[in-house]
Amino acid sequence: MSQTETKNQSGTNRDIVVSVRNLETTFHTKVGPIKAVNGVSYDIARGETLGIVGESGCGKSVTSYSLMQLIEHPGEISGGEVILGGQDLLKLSENEMQEMRGGKMAMIFQEPMTALNPVLTVGYQMNEQIIKHMKVDEKEARERAIEMLKLVGIPSPEQRYENYPHQLSGGMRQRAMIAMALSCNPEFLIADEPTTALDVTIQAQILELIQSLQERFNMTVQFITHDLGVISEIADRVMVMYAGTTCEMAETQKLLTSPLHPYTAALIRSIPKFGSRVEKLETIEGSVPSLFELPKGCPFQNRCPNVSDKCKESKPPLEEKRPGHQVACFHPVNL
Amino acid sequence: MKPILEVRNIKKHFPIKKGLLLKEVGSVKAVDDISFEVMPGETLGLVGESGCGKSTLGRTLIRLYEPSAGQIYFKGRDFCSLSGDQLRKERKNIQMIFQDPFASLDPRMTISQILGEPLKVHGVESPSERKKKIEEIMTIVGLKSSYLNRYPHEFSGGQRQRISIARAMMLNPELVIADEPVSALDVSIQAQILNLLKDLQKEFNLTYLFISHDLSVVEHLCDRIAVMYLGKIVELAPRDKLFSNPKHPYTKALIEAIPRVGQGKKKMRQSLGGEVPSPINPPSGCHFHPRCPKKFEGCDKIYPVLQEVSQQHYVACDLYKGEQ
Ligand SMILES: Nc1ncnc2c1ncn2[C@@H]1O[C@H](COP(=O)(O)OP(=O)(O)OP(=O)(O)O)[C@@H](O)[C@H]1O
Ligand SMILES: Nc1ncnc2c1ncn2[C@@H]1O[C@H](COP(=O)(O)OP(=O)(O)OP(=O)(O)O)[C@@H](O)[C@H]1O
Ligand SMILES: [Mg+2]
Ligand SMILES: [Mg+2]
Numbered sequence: 001m002s003q004t005e006t007k008n009q010s011g012t013n014r015d016i017v018v019s020v021r022n023l024e025t026t027f028h029t030k031v032g033p034i035k036a037v038n039g040v041s042y043d044i045a046r047g048e049t050l051g052i053v054g055e056s057g058c059g060k061s062v063t064s065y066s067l068m069q070l071i072e073h074p075g076e077i078s079g080g081e082v083i084l085g086g087q088d089l090l091k092l093s094e095n096e097m098q099e100m101r102g103g104k105m106a107m108i109f110q111e112p113m114t115a116l117n118p119v120l121t122v123g124y125q126m127n128e129q130i131i132k133h134m135k136v137d138e139k140e141a142r143e144r145a146i147e148m149l150k151l152v153g154i155p156s157p158e159q160r161y162e163n164y165p166h167q168l169s170g171g172m173r174q175r176a177m178i179a180m181a182l183s184c185n186p187e188f189l190i191a192d193e194p195t196t197a198l199d200v201t202i203q204a205q206i207l208e209l210i211q212s213l214q215e216r217f218n219m220t221v222q223f224i225t226h227d228l229g230v231i232s233e234i235a236d237r238v239m240v241m242y243a244g245t246t247c248e249m250a251e252t253q254k255l256l257t258s259p260l261h262p263y264t265a266a267l268i269r270s271i272p273k274f275g276s277r278v279e280k281l282e283t284i285e286g287s288v289p290s291l292f293e294l295p296k297g298c299p300f301q302n303r304c305p306n307v308s309d310k311c312k313e314s315k316p317p318l319e320e321k322r323p324g325h326q327v328a329c330f331h332p333v334n335l
Numbered sequence: 336m337k338p339i340l341e342v343r344n345i346k347k348h349f350p351i352k353k354g355l356l357l358k359e360v361g362s363v364k365a366v367d368d369i370s371f372e373v374m375p376g377e378t379l380g381l382v383g384e385s386g387c388g389k390s391t392l393g394r395t396l397i398r399l400y401e402p403s404a405g406q407i408y409f410k411g412r413d414f415c416s417l418s419g420d421q422l423r424k425e426r427k428n429i430q431m432i433f434q435d436p437f438a439s440l441d442p443r444m445t446i447s448q449i450l451g452e453p454l455k456v457h458g459v460e461s462p463s464e465r466k467k468k469i470e471e472i473m474t475i476v477g478l479k480s481s482y483l484n485r486y487p488h489e490f491s492g493g494q495r496q497r498i499s500i501a502r503a504m505m506l507n508p509e510l511v512i513a514d515e516p517v518s519a520l521d522v523s524i525q526a527q528i529l530n531l532l533k534d535l536q537k538e539f540n541l542t543y544l545f546i547s548h549d550l551s552v553v554e555h556l557c558d559r560i561a562v563m564y565l566g567k568i569v570e571l572a573p574r575d576k577l578f579s580n581p582k583h584p585y586t587k588a589l590i591e592a593i594p595r596v597g598q599g600k601k602k603m604r605q606s607l608g609g610e611v612p613s614p615i616n617p618p619s620g621c622h623f624h625p626r627c628p629k630k631f632e633g634c635d636k637i638y639p640v641l642q643e644v645s646q647q648h649y650v651a652c653d654l655y656k657g658e659q
Contacts, residue, residue: 171385
């Protein structure tokens with residue numbers, strides 16, 4: 001039985017590796033608190049890839065940072081649970097979390113320089129992590145690091161191993177960071193826009209690498225991207241976020257071909273389609289509400305073509321409207 | 336019409352130093368003998384694999400890096416000979432949107448300081464005038480003015496990207512070098528920003544050098560497209576010609592590799608085979624030959640010249656030797 005078949009079975013016998021329950025993350029800013037993540041729940045099964053999409057600022061990165069517990073003051077995880085392999089990560093000490101990060105769970109950051117130290121060479125940084133989590137000696141760590149740099153398609157890996165981050169191109173920095181995240185065979189990988197700075201051929205190579213590691217080690221992946229083309233190639237299921245909440249979740253093909261939420265539908269229409277050049281790209285009218293002044297009711301109401309009085313009164317709950325297809329909307333499309 | 340930007344045989348080589356004495360043992364030929372022109376109001380796209388030298392070229396054009404060789408003419412004037420005040424004045428007209436918004440925004444400055452600074456430097460004295468201009472630009476790039484007193488780290492990746500676009504637009508430049516300006520953005524904002532770039536262009540007759548790895552975006556926005564491979568331009572053509580009739584085997588492979596919605600999850604299509612070569616020691620002859628499906632005898636010997644194969648369509652590949 002192929003990977004995909006096992007994965008696509010919904011229901012009872014999925015082997016859940018990651019379970020996020022009502023996650024809430026709040027930033028206490030000078031002008032008041034904002035809930036960047038406002039009650040998000042999802043599960044990811046072993047070997048599965050969950051794609052997360054949504055407009056800029058909707059909380060994708062903050063969700064990921066929360067899972068890794070990298071939220072810094074004045075932010076805090078203000079509620080919920082993050083269960084990895086039966087353990088609630090939010091109950092671990094910082095020391096225990098450090099053991100996890102880079103080892104059992106790893107993250108590819110949206111901006112490589114958040115993960116790379118500018119004053120240390122790429123090789124030094126990789127070695128340190130490999131020695132810590134794989135318990136190997138320096139020589140083995142170096143070999144492993146160079147092997148990983150090669151796997152992510154960095155040419156002359158031995159020389160690049162000696163480079164400082166600023167000596168690499170944008171895409172090479174991103175790949176160096178990917179190499180670092182994958183170097184200790186994580187059980188759970190969070191990839192936050194991992195291929196944004198990469199051209200299509202190298203993007204393909206990285207996605208293939210992630211998929212092959214996934215097949216070999218049954219790695220579980222949370223994959224954030226704004227590129228629905230990439231989503232359709234890599235994700236088994238997709239979660240769409242809007243203003244800190246989940247608005248839709250379904251199997252990838254179902255979501256892309258018959259979205260239920262008006263927001264998802266609009267998102268799909270706004271992709272520049274290769275080969276069909278238009279004067280103006282379609283956009284979604286209006287803008288995301290500020291997290292300071294979230295309206296009562298549905299957060300998408302001010303931009304929604306289907307809006308009614310009900311939407312302004314109460315917030316639609318996330319409900320299963322088709323088998324395996326959840327949506328938070330009173331007036332779904334395509335139903 | 337005269338070109339607004341003329342680039343003649345530009346090179347940028349970075350020395351590789353080794354050992355305690357930092358002896359020079361070679362060089363990275365990041366940009367290696369590139370020439371092209373950009374007309375006023377035009378958008379020239381620059382595409383190519385990661386590490387091929389796109390950002391280095393952009394940074395060299397605004398003289399953030401001094402070129403190792405070659406000339407740059409901006410509106411007919413030798414840009415490389417300028418210094419001091421003259422350079423600062425001319426630079427105002429050429430702005431760059433940097434690839435990594437995280438690294439290019441000063442973490443200790445608020446957004447209003449970041450956007451106000453270029454105005455200050457270029458003599459907009461009145462704080463209320465600065466404020467007005469800042470708020471105007473913020474609205475254009477889709478950021479709320481309530482964000483003005485926040486610091487870069489308080490924003491999401493895409494929001495930061497829009498801040499750096501706003502910063503580049505503050506001084507009404509004539510030429511904007513945009514290095515991957517939309518790749519960190521989700522599709523709906525990407526569409527807004529691309530539309531915005533187009534509107535600004537129409538309104539102010541802006542010229543863009545648009546660096547991107549995303550061919551669908553380039554196709555949407557650019558009039559002409561230059562394809563780079565390992566420090567050199569391998570193909571240069573008007574958009575429609577490049578997409579309907581790509582000549583260079585590398586360009587063909589790039590177009591082939593675009594992910595498209597609706598193809599479903601499957602094994603990724605075979606990416607370009609072979610090792611990505613390194614600009615530290617590029618392959619002999621045509622740099623692309625080790626990965627080229629069409630290579631023939633001689634490709635590993637001499638680097639092919641960039642020649643015009645049909646009107647305005649240039650390609651550096653010996654498959655087309657003698658055409659035209
Ligand atoms: N340190 C912080 N302080 C205050 N607000 C923050 C902080 N970090 C993030 N935010 C806010 O939280 C919201 C969610 O940000 P997040 O980075 O998760 O967005 P995202 O979905 O990853 O967007 P993008 O696609 O642009 O990367 C944004 O509105 C952002 O301004
Ligand atoms: N400051 C520097 N010192 C040494 N080498 C450098 C420096 N900047 C760039 N390089 C090298 O020059 C080459 C081209 O880099 P550049 O950043 O121009 O690539 P790029 O085409 O922009 O790639 P990407 O799409 O990944 O951003 C790379 O091999 C890189 O390592
Ligand atoms: Mg993000
Ligand atoms: Mg670059």
